[in-house]
Amino acid sequence: MEWLNLVLEKFAKQTGAGQSKTILLVMDRAGWHRSERVVVPSGIYVEYLPLYSPELQPVERLWSLADKPLVNKSFDKIQDLEAVLEERCQILSTTLTEPIKNLTNYYWWPNNCSPREG
Structure with missing residues (x-):
């Protein structure tokens, strides 16, 4: 999970996500995407793809x-x-x-x- 948190943190920084900019990030429902240990930075909102929708x-x-x-x-x-x-x-x-x-x-x-x- 640690590496995903680092990726999300870097993504937020590079895109300027925060109080003045909101980013909608779409991810699949992989278990590690939905783990309670994932820290989604401020300004990023995650939406998960529907099940069985390749x-x-x-x-x-x-x-x-x-x-x-x-x-x-x-x-x-x-x-x-x-x-x-x-x-x-x-x-x-x-x-x-x-x-x-x-x-x-x-x-x-x-x-x-x-x-x-x-």
Whole structure:
């Protein structure tokens, strides 16, 4: 929980959340997101996604592709895990683009979306 609290704290600071600025943060219902030990900073309000709604968080459908090289494996060093993850990200971004589109292209999602700059 400690690392999530640090992330929330840094997010609040970077966005200027506080008395004069309110941020609505949407999270899934993972147990560690809803733990009583999570400290939500002032100015941030959390709303949880409805249960069983993967269409509201398309990345959830990608785990079957992303975690394939990690299943039933252990790593002695964090660097070994990072190397496997880096290689998998390269594969996902270069050769598995069609399967990713098939899993995440919802009819309501704009076809010409591009990440915002800034």
